[in-house]
Amino acid sequence: MSTMAGVCKIKEEFVVQRPLLNKTPTNEVNGSEEAKRKLNGDNNEPEAKKPKHEEHSGNKKNKKRGQNKARPKTFRDNKESKPCPSIVNIAVKDQKTCEYTNCKYIHDPLEYLKSKQKDLGEQCHIYNLRGFCARGIACRYGSTHISAEGFNLIDEEKYKMWHEDTKNTIQSTLQNKLQKRNYDFTLAEKLVKSLFKKDNKNNKNQTNIKGDEEVTTENIGAASDEDLIKLLPREKKTIDWRDKLYLSPLTTVGNLPFRRICKQFGADVTCGEMALCEAMLKGAKQEWALVKRHESEDLFGAQICGNNAYMISKVAQLLQENTELDFIDLNLGCPIDLIYKKGGGSGMMHRLAALETSVRSASSLLSIPFTAKIRTGIYQDKKIAHNIAPKLAKWGASLITLHGRSKEARYTKMADWEYIEQCAQAAAPCPVFGNGDILSYEDYIQRRQLAPTVQGVMIGRGALVKPWVFTEIKEERLWDISSNERFDIIKKFCNYGLEHWGSDTQGVENTRRFLLEWLSFLYRYVPVGLLERPPQKINERPPTYFGRNDLETLMASGNCEDWIKISEMILGPVPDGFLFLPKHKANSYQ
Numbered sequence: 001m002s003t004m005a006g007v008c009k010i011k012e013e014f015v016v017q018r019p020l021l022n023k024t025p026t027n028e029v030n031g032s033e034e035a036k037r038k039l040n041g042d043n044n045e046p047e048a049k050k051p052k053h054e055e056h057s058g059n060k061k062n063k064k065r066g067q068n069k070a071r072p073k074t075f076r077d078n079k080e081s082k083p084c085p086s087i088v089n090i091a092v093k094d095q096k097t098c099e100y101t102n103c104k105y106i107h108d109p110l111e112y113l114k115s116k117q118k119d120l121g122e123q124c125h126i127y128n129l130r131g132f133c134a135r136g137i138a139c140r141y142g143s144t145h146i147s148a149e150g151f152n153l154i155d156e157e158k159y160k161m162w163h164e165d166t167k168n169t170i171q172s173t174l175q176n177k178l179q180k181r182n183y184d185f186t187l188a189e190k191l192v193k194s195l196f197k198k199d200n201k202n203n204k205n206q207t208n209i210k211g212d213e214e215v216t217t218e219n220i221g222a223a224s225d226e227d228l229i230k231l232l233p234r235e236k237k238t239i240d241w242r243d244k245l246y247l248s249p250l251t252t253v254g255n256l257p258f259r260r261i262c263k264q265f266g267a268d269v270t271c272g273e274m275a276l277c278e279a280m281l282k283g284a285k286q287e288w289a290l291v292k293r294h295e296s297e298d299l300f301g302a303q304i305c306g307n308n309a310y311m312i313s314k315v316a317q318l319l320q321e322n323t324e325l326d327f328i329d330l331n332l333g334c335p336i337d338l339i340y341k342k343g344g345g346s347g348m349m350h351r352l353a354a355l356e357t358s359v360r361s362a363s364s365l366l367s368i369p370f371t372a373k374i375r376t377g378i379y380q381d382k383k384i385a386h387n388i389a390p391k392l393a394k395w396g397a398s399l400i401t402l403h404g405r406s407k408e409a410r411y412t413k414m415a416d417w418e419y420i421e422q423c424a425q426a427a428a429p430c431p432v433f434g435n436g437d438i439l440s441y442e443d444y445i446q447r448r449q450l451a452p453t454v455q456g457v458m459i460g461r462g463a464l465v466k467p468w469v470f471t472e473i474k475e476e477r478l479w480d481i482s483s484n485e486r487f488d489i490i491k492k493f494c495n496y497g498l499e500h501w502g503s504d505t506q507g508v509e510n511t512r513r514f515l516l517e518w519l520s521f522l523y524r525y526v527p528v529g530l531l532e533r534p535p536q537k538i539n540e541r542p543p544t545y546f547g548r549n550d551l552e553t554l555m556a557s558g559n560c561e562d563w564i565k566i567s568e569m570i571l572g573p574v575p576d577g578f579l580f581l582p583k584h585k586a587n588s589y590q
Contacts, residue, residue: 008540009532016544074513074580083112088136089152109137109150117505119143120572125495126503131158138504140572165295166256166500168302168323170288178283178318188313192361195309237369239327239399239431241299241456244268245470246401246433248460249303249329249373252583253517257496260294261489262463266470269299274331276344277306277315291323301327301371305334307343309357316362316370327368327398330359333375335407346375346407349388356395363396373401373435373458376419380406383416389423393430400427401458404436411461414539421451431455438462440535441472462538464521478535480528483552490515490522494570509575512567519563520582523556 084105086096098107106112117140124141127133133145136152145153177183247262248254249271259270272290279287291302302325306312316328332355334345341347348355363370372392377384389400402423404415415436424432434451435458438444444457462469467489472479497511526542528534547553554562560582564574 006540008526008536008542010526010530010542010545011532014530014545014547016546074509074516074578081115082106083109083136083138087112087150088138089134090136090150091152091154112137113146113150120508124503125498127155129499130162131155131160132162133503135502135504135507140505140508141503167293167295168288168291168325170283170285170322174322175283175285175288178281183318185314185317188317188361188365189310191365192309192313192357195357195361237363237366237398239369239371241269241399241431241433244299244456245473246456246458247271247463247470248435248458249273249331250460250464253464253514253521255500255514256292256294257493257500257511257514258467258518260296260496261493262467262470263294263296265468266474267459267463269301270297271301271303271329274303274305274334275315277304277311280304280315280318281311291319291325293324299326301325301329303329303331303373305331305339305344306358307348307351308354309361312358313361313365316365320366320368325368327371328362328366329371329373329401330362330397331373333373333403333407335375335410340407346378349374349384350378352388352391355388356391359392359395359397363398369398370396371399371401372397373403375403376406376416378407380409380413382406383419386419386423386426389427389430389432393427397430399431399433401433401435403458404434417447417450421453424451424453424455428453433458435460437538439465439469439538440478441476442478442535443538444473461521464518465524465538478528483527483547483549483555486522486525486555487551490519490566491570493518505575508571509578512571512574513580515567515571516560516563516580517583519566520560523558523563526556527552 082105084098084103084107086098087107087109090096090109098105106115116137119142120140122141122143124133124139124144126135126139127141127145132154133139133142133152136142137146137150139145142152147153174183245267246269247259247267250258251273254271254273259267263270272292275287275290293300302319302323304312304315304319306315312330319325319328331345332348334340336345339345339347343351343354348358359370359372374385374388374392383406385402389402392400400423402420404417404420405411405413415434417434417436420432420434420436424434432454433456434447434454436447438447438457438459439462443462447457448454459469466472466481468479468481494511494515497514498507501507501510501514526536526545527547528536529548530545542556545556547556554566557563560580564578564580568574
């Protein structure tokens with residue numbers, strides 16, 4: 001067995017002694033010619049059958065580079081085969097009429113049902129839960145709630161008992177105001193202007209305002225709109241999250257169904273995926289979906305990303321006035337070039353004047369805490385967080401989270417927890433949370449010992465690889481979770497996905513897509529019973545191995561096609577033309 005650094009040591013009896021593509025036992029090949037070719041290392045498939053996600057290994061023109069660039073859509077729906085919204089939810093014989101003259105959708109329920117694809121299952125999870133399925137006759141599990149006449153049935157008793165469990169959905173009236181630029185942002189605009197005005201008065205040659213000066217109604221009273229300004233809160237918002245476990249805001253994979261899973265395993269604080277301020281101000285539904293909150297998230301915040309004080313302050317005002325949040329977090333760590341080059345994310349760490357005005361104005365405007373998540377710096381050899389953290393505290397941040405890596409390092413280096421401790425001391429008494437490389441209770445204890453000033457930890461990749469890490473930390477144990485238990489977690493995620501994205505074809509395929517994104521992390525977990533020296537470390541790559549049963553072996557596969565197989569075990573076969581290219585292609589072990 002290999003003893004190289006960075007390799008996770010597996011018990012000898014589970015290690016595959018010869019390379020097997022897909023990590024698939026020979027008894028699962030079923031004798032098909034295609035499987036035999038792959039087992040023998042022959043990937044010369046006919047061009048028409050070549051999966052799209054493998055194209056990046058061939059022609060340079062088709063090569064997919066970087067994150068989220070030219071990624072194919074997993075599924076394209078055919079409008080001509082879909083029911084018109086006017087017939088989807090008909091529960092009585094008073095049929096609605098279509099509002100559009102050139103509508104391409106089907107308008108006859110019976111006609112649609114004749115052409116509809118076969119159901120994926122006999123029971124609709126949403127109907128059983130709520131007594132009503134909003135996807136109606138389009139539901140892919142609709143046989144239990146669709147009548148022979150094409151009506152959508154309702155279980156009145158169950159429906160009366162159910163209540164809406166998701167908050168912060170954007171209303172059409174608000175969306176229209178934002179799209180037409182009719183929303184009143186006077187409060188945010190006046191506040192930012194007053195800070196610029198005060199800054200110029202204090203020092204014409206210096207953009208920054210004195211770091212130890214609090215922005216209150218007293219010192220911005222010079223603004224002309226005193227009646228407006230006096231509504232601002234007078235005291236800095238405090239946070240007491242000592243020893244809480246904070247689930248990191250994770251792009252794409254940190255969706256609402258995934259957060260529900262983590263809450264059940266013991267996550268204390270959850271945060272929505274990074275939402276771009278520019279898109280929020282335009283009323284983009286896709287961006288507003290990122291601040292949706294499930295009722296189980298009892299301590300929940302939204303994370304925003306912008307590159308100037310006006311934009312950030314307007315979004316802070318917008319969220320405070322139209323959503324239910326416990327805090328708003330400013331992303332100062334996003335390493336994506338598209339964001340960085342525009343001065344947002346980690347780019348704000350080098351733009352202190354814009355950062356100061358943004359934090360001062362947003363924290364003063366809000367009645368809830370305003371927090372910030374930062375990195376050690378842009379470059380690996382130039383750490384700057386120890387200078388920025390105390391400034392953020394003075395400018396009004398109620399809590400700071402430090403990811404112990406630079407933008408440049410991404411995940412190629414281990415998080416520097418000794419430096420996190422240095423920054424926590426510099427920012428005191430403002431609470432600081434540490435983030436990076438926690439995959440077990442042992443990791444948690446080691447990091448807390450390295451950084452005793454840190455008040456709590458944020459967990460990102462560790463939660464994606466094993467969401468039960470929160471349980472392990474709280475119960476102070478290592479959990480040798482079975483493959484059946486892990487599969488039950490995946491099934492629960494799919495049910496939550498159908499609740500969130502819908503149970504029609506589009507909703508099923510959205511659920512499948514986000515499941516596949518998550519499986520690109522889940523497969524990295526190595527079962528405790530297979531390890532020579534548990535616990536597993538987040539930067540260690542396991543050799544090819546067999547599990548203790550076929551399901552455990554399948555779950556260990558790093559092949560995208562096997563992830564699709566797992567999805568098909570729950571969500572049925574993928575539709576024709578299905579394509580999937582993992583967003584997070586970069587392997588954290590490398």
